[in-house]
Amino acid sequence: MIDHSLYKEASIQNRYITNAMLQKCFAALPSTSIKEIGQSVHKTPIRSFELGTGGKRILMWSQMHGNESTTTKAVWDMVNFLRSDDVLVQTILDNCTIMVVPILNPDGAEAYTRVNANQVDLNRDAKQLTQPESIALRKLFDDFKPDYCFNLHGQRTLFSAGRVEKPATVSFLSPSSNAEREITPTRAIAMKLIVAMDAMLQKLIPGQVGRYDDGFNDNCVGDTFQKLGVPTVLFEAGHYPKDYERERTREYIFLALxxxxxxxxNDALGKYSTGDYFNIPANAKLFYDVLVKSPEIINPNLTAGNAIGIRFKEVLGNNAIRLKPEIIDIGNLEGFFGHQTFECADSKDFDLISSQTEILDLVLHAED
Known part of the structure; x- marks a missing residue:
């Protein structure tokens, strides 16, 4: 197994990643490999770079949603690996040409929002192409003529890998290319590639890989590219226990790439079966960041037997992300899980929740 720590890009950490923070990363690349493929709404350059000289052409882009930065970190770790002397590197570079857009939505990255500066979700603009960022990606797709596309995203902490108490640390999708969700030859190739990555990840995070919903929407970029005949894989960087900075998840995305x-x-897709793709459990929405049980013990205004489900809202301030707890549900939450779970009837748990003043305050002032 590749040692991720040898290739981890030290200049980018945590959740808030912007164009300005990538200057050191770009400076390490040959200038001839870097191109400006367009500009954002606020006229920030959108840059790509190219690695390798092989005939298998792979296009990947990250931070289409500006607040989904984990895959951007993993991409630069991948670049460091591909500039190393590992025995695998030459095989990849001789057989593949890799085109990378590390931040497609620089304005959204700066504001730490999903949408661009015009408040448009770029992943719902594949048909209309109303936004400069969407136009830039589509032109790059048309000019580069990829054989594979990697659509790199991040997903919230609420997802479980199936209906079990396992977070979906990494999720994948081979997007549908029609409303019938048929397994077209193009979609089958993407499925086999996902099965290859899942087989590797199961050795590291067993039961923590999920399969994203495959409902067809040709306003989505992945569905459109799949429809156009290019095998496309959606990567979703999710939650690893106690890893809200997504540094462990970063490692697993790197290894998957x-x-x-x-x-x-290595032309190894023939080793894998599309049937195994459907053995990857479908994502479910079963997690809260904090699950508080028996809250009526400390707040008598609450109904006995109910629980409180709290999720963290990511708030940007002073170039850092703060996690602000918010109550999402109060009720019978049987079958749901918490990344942290507190039982108010347990004195040890009560001491722990009391030390987290924001959460304690929410519980004390909650109402059914």
């Missing part, structure tokens, strides 16, 4: 490149470079 390298495994995908290895599989493509």
């Amino acid at each position: 390298i495994e995908a490149l290895r599989t493509i470079a």
Whole structure:
């Protein structure tokens, strides 16, 4: 297994990643490999770079949603690996040409929002192409003529890998290319690539890989590219226990990227079956960041037997992300899980919740 720590890009950490923070990363690349493919609404350059000289052409882009930065970190770790002397590197670079857009939505990244500066979700603009960022990506797709596309995203902490108490640390999707969700030849290739990555990840995070919903929407970029005949894989960087900075998840996305490149470079897709794709459990929405049980013990205004489900809202301030707890549900939450779970009837748990003043205050002032 590749040692991620050898390739982790030290200049980018945590959740808030902007164009300005990537200057050191770009400076390490040959200038001839870097191109400006367009500009954002606020006229910020959108840059790409190219690695390798092989015939298998792979296009990947990250931070289409500006607040989904984990895959951007993993991409630069991948770049460091591909500039190393590892024995696998030459095989990948000789057989693949890799085009990377590390931040497609620089305005959204700066504001730490999903949408661009015009408040448009770029992943719902594949048909209309109303936004400069969407136009830039589509032109790059048309000009580069990829054989594979990697659509790199991040998902919230609420997702479980199936209906079990396992977070979906990484999720994948081979998007549908029609409303019938048929397994077209193009979609089958993407499925096999996902199976290859899942087989590797199961050795590291067993039961923590999920399968994203495949409802067809040709306003989504992945669905459109799949429809156009290019095998497209959606990567979703999710939650690893106690890893709200997503640094552990970063490692697993890095390893998944390298495994995908290895599989493509070695023409190894034939080893995998589309049937195994459907063995990956479908994502469910079963997690709260904090689950408080028996809250009526400390707040008598609440109904006995109910629980409180709290999720964290990510708030940008002073170039950092703060997690602000918010009550999402109060009721019978049987079958749901917490990344932290407190039982108010347990003195040890009560001491722990009391030390988290924001959460304690929410519980004390909650109403059914």
